[in-house]
Amino acid sequence: VQPLLSMKKIQLRYLLWLFFGLVANNAQSNSDSIQITQWFNQALSERGRSDSLLELARTVYLKRSEDFSVYYAYHYNRCKRYLYTGRLEELLSLADSLTERARSQKNDYALGMTTNLIASAHSLMGKNEKAIDYFQKALVYFEKDHDTLRIAYVNNNIGNIFFSLLDFKSAHQYIAQSYELIQHYPDDPEYAAVLSVLGVSEVKL
Numbered sequence: 001v002q003p004l005l006s007m008k009k010i011q012l013r014y015l016l017w018l019f020f021g022l023v024a025n026n027a028q029s030n031s032d033s034i035q036i037t038q039w040f041n042q043a044l045s046e047r048g049r050s051d052s053l054l055e056l057a058r059t060v061y062l063k064r065s066e067d068f069s070v071y072y073a074y075h076y077n078r079c080k081r082y083l084y085t086g087r088l089e090e091l092l093s094l095a096d097s098l099t100e101r102a103r104s105q106k107n108d109y110a111l112g113m114t115t116n117l118i119a120s121a122h123s124l125m126g127k128n129e130k131a132i133d134y135f136q137k138a139l140v141y142f143e144k145d146h147d148t149l150r151i152a153y154v155n156n157n158i159g160n161i162f163f164s165l166l167d168f169k170s171a172h173q174y175i176a177q178s179y180e181l182i183q184h185y186p187d188d189p190e191y192a193a194v195l196s197v198l199g200v201s202e203v204k205l
Contacts, residue, residue: 032060033073040077044084072102072110079117088121095121112141116154128161135161149188152181156194163197168204175201 039057043050061074075098082091095118102110119134135158142150159174175198182194 029064029067029069032064032067033069036060036070036073037077040081044081068101068105068107072098072107076110076113076117079114083117083120083124086124088125091121092118108141108145109147112138112145112147112150115141116150116157119157123157123161128165132158132161148181149185152178152185152194153190155181156190156197159201160197163201168201172198172201172205 036057039053043053043057046053057074057077061070064070065074075094079091079095079098082088082094095114098114099111099118102114115134115138119131119138122128122134123131135154139151139154142154155174155178159171159178162168162171162174175194178194179198182188182191185191
């Protein structure tokens with residue numbers, strides 16, 4: 001079993017979201033998708049039970065794989081697990097096929113979520129230019145979907161990469177855009193982090 005990557009490192013720059021945004025075909029699809037996500041999340045925190053939890057998720061997926069929301073929930077969470085366990089090449093390979101399926105469904109939310117994961121993987125691999133490019137593509141999808149919070153999150157991701165590169169002017173530009181949106185959601189768990197980095201980037205200008 002490969003060790004989990006530093007949660008602190010991931011939390012700072014790679015905002016991963018639970019699977020609740022896809023429009024399911026029916027209540028059963030929605031319930032199955034959420035259950036799959038919960039099992040994957042438990043598998044990350046309860047490593048002694050991870051095999052059995054992942055098998056539960058796989059069983060539901062195999063029964064309902066023709067349903068896009070179930071298909072996407074299962075494979076998106078596989079990608080997320082690959083990110084946390086450092087299996088980045090496997091993530092990129094699976095994300096390519098997931099992107100094609102989401103594109104065939106014309107689902108901007110799914111495309112944005114997958115593209116964000118691809119960007120995160122490239123950044124963890126030290127490929128910052130590629131990461132920024134994919135984060136900007138994710139922005140386009142979330143803007144089409146009018147997803148204000150995720151637009152804020154991705155702008156923050158981009159800003160944090162520029163901050164790590166000591167490009168404080170660009171960092172401030174993107175983090176300020178993030179704050180402009182997230183300030184309307186002061187209870188959001190990322191609000192304080194965005195505000196903090198914005199303040200530091202202003203001092204560095």
